[in-house]
Amino acid sequence: xxxxxxxxxxxxxxxxxxxxxxxxxxxxxxxxxxxxxxxxxxxxxxxxxxxxxxxxxxxxxxxxxxxxxxxxxxxxxxxxxxxxxxxxxxxxxxxxxxxxxxxxxxxxxxxxxxxxxxxxxxxxxxxxxxxxxxxxxxxxxxxxxxxxxxxxxxxxxxxxxxxxxxxxxxxxxxxxxxxxxxxxxxxxxxxxxxxxxxxxxxxxxxxxxxxxxxxxxxxxxxxxxxxxxxxxxxxxxxxxxxxxxxxxxxxxxxxxxxxxxxxxxxxxxxxxxxxxxxxxxxxxxxxxxxxxxxxxxxxxxxxxxxxxxxxxxxxxxxxxxxxxxxxxxxxxxxxxxxxxxxxxxxxxxxxxxxxxxxxxxxxxxxxxxxxxxxxxxxxxxxxxxxxxxxxxxxxxxxxxxxxxxxxxxxxxxxxxxxxxxxxxxxxxxxxxxxxxxxxxxxxxxxxxxxxx
Numbered sequence: 001x002x003x004x005x006x007x008x009x010x011x012x013x014x015x016x017x018x019x020x021x022x023x024x025x026x027x028x029x030x031x032x033x034x035x036x037x038x039x040x041x042x043x044x045x046x047x048x049x050x051x052x053x054x055x056x057x058x059x060x061x062x063x064x065x066x067x068x069x070x071x072x073x074x075x076x077x078x079x080x081x082x083x084x085x086x087x088x089x090x091x092x093x094x095x096x097x098x099x100x101x102x103x104x105x106x107x108x109x110x111x112x113x114x115x116x117x118x119x120x121x122x123x124x125x126x127x128x129x130x131x132x133x134x135x136x137x138x139x140x141x142x143x144x145x146x147x148x149x150x151x152x153x154x155x156x157x158x159x160x161x162x163x164x165x166x167x168x169x170x171x172x173x174x175x176x177x178x179x180x181x182x183x184x185x186x187x188x189x190x191x192x193x194x195x196x197x198x199x200x201x202x203x204x205x206x207x208x209x210x211x212x213x214x215x216x217x218x219x220x221x222x223x224x225x226x227x228x229x230x231x232x233x234x235x236x237x238x239x240x241x242x243x244x245x246x247x248x249x250x251x252x253x254x255x256x257x258x259x260x261x262x263x264x265x266x267x268x269x270x271x272x273x274x275x276x277x278x279x280x281x282x283x284x285x286x287x288x289x290x291x292x293x294x295x296x297x298x299x300x301x302x303x304x305x306x307x308x309x310x311x312x313x314x315x316x317x318x319x320x321x322x323x324x325x326x327x328x329x330x331x332x333x334x335x336x337x338x339x340x341x342x343x344x345x346x347x348x349x350x351x352x353x354x355x356x357x358x359x360x361x362x363x364x365x366x367x368x369x370x371x372x373x374x375x376x377x378x379x380x381x382x383x384x385x386x387x388x389x390x391x392x393x394x395x396x397x398x399x400x401x402x403x404x405x406x407x408x409x410x411x412x413x414x415x416x417x418x419x420x421x422x423x424x425x426x427x428x429x430x431x432x433x434x435x436x437x438x439x440x441x442x443x444x445x446x447x448x449x450x451x452x
Contacts (some may be wrong), residue, residue, distance in 0.1 A: 042270045049275055052265035056258055057282045061290040063258040064333060068326040070251025071409075078325075080171050085321050087166035091314035097153050104149045277344040284337035290330050294323060328411055335415050336404065343397070364427060368434020382436030385429055396425050 071078045086092050156162055262279050269275030298319050305315045346353045371377075378385070385392060400422040404410050407418075 045268050045270050049265045049269035052261050052268060053275070053279055053282065056261035056265060056279070057286055059254065059258040059261065060283050060286045060333075061293075063255040064287075064290060064329055065326065066251040066254045068329060072325070073251075076171060080167055082322060082325060083170050084163075084167050086318065087163045089314075089317040089321065091311065091317045093157050095311065095314045097150065097157050100153050101150045104153075273344050273347060277341050277348075280337045280341035280344065284334050284341065287330050287334035287337065291327070291334075294327060294330070298323075325409070329409070332410055332412050332415055335412050339415070339419060361430075364430035365434045368431045368436075371431065371435040376435060378432045378435045382433050385433035386436060389430075389433060392429060393426060396422055396429070 072082055073079070262283070266272050266275045266279055298316075301319050302312060302315050305312075310318075346356055368382075400418050403418050404415065407414055410418075
């Protein structure tokens, strides 16, 4: 009964008179119009929810890429963690070693050495066979020089000290990467004539000094030019730079906007549980599509790099290293989407969902009764848990979601850990609720019967 509308109230009398004045046909028409208005309202909510969901799904892959670009560009620690493995990647090490070794050997004039030896022998009256033998030493001597230089360069490039130098240099040159992405030709990574190049001049200088210390004075003649390794070559580099700058700008708010659109789509839908399941499934499908796109881009990248500029194995190592955090984030979001869709389904009326809930309830109840029989009753705490089971379950799920939101760059392992902990907590709470004891259960049942 509405306390504001007492029997003596004029509003109550007017409402009763209005109902009494309506004929049966008018009441039927009134009910029909109300049903029609409810149907139109549900259709409008369904259409609005579908539109919001479409926008969220279209923005989801772009939001993931934008967040990755923004983190890589703006966070020095994240950038260093991205490029650090390149220093220890064997294919990349081989490229740097061969490039530096070639430059050193090219500046060692082995022919001059053999010609000088042959002239000295000729002036000394040595037999023609000995002079010819001295002239034929050019090949073996060049091989010996290359072997010695290669050994020294390899020792430098594969050392732990080089790993530290590499990370320090990248940390200092992080601004150079920003310049490359924005089109400025400054720093260790440059965009020149449709190519992205890595300047290894600092490494060359260190190797050059090591070679001089080892007795290779000709190493001082290593030219200052051609100290770059081509990482990427494409005619669309300018467009890619424009896209990168845009993604960097929107990288902060685009993920937030995408999550907000998805949440509004679920909230506006007439059947929110079903819409949550559809949204999670759609996001998961978009993440699968993004993984496929990354695989296709990888093939395009490998085809765009000439073998003479960079071997295929080195190009593969560079691409895989640069996009591994993006791939990890995509896989993580895919796993989260699958788990969300599964949870939404298990809360539904499906036969399998009911079977899973029944089996879980029987298992926790049996365990709780066993603890109760052993004298481990939870008393008032168990009664409280049983009375507010739905709220407690929702709180645990919300806490797990917040843990993932505030986790710094969560991985699939982090998601598995959070989900495992949440499931364990829910199981323990259900067991404690079932071990409340006979008196507590009687009180609980009485209380439930007392509720109107």
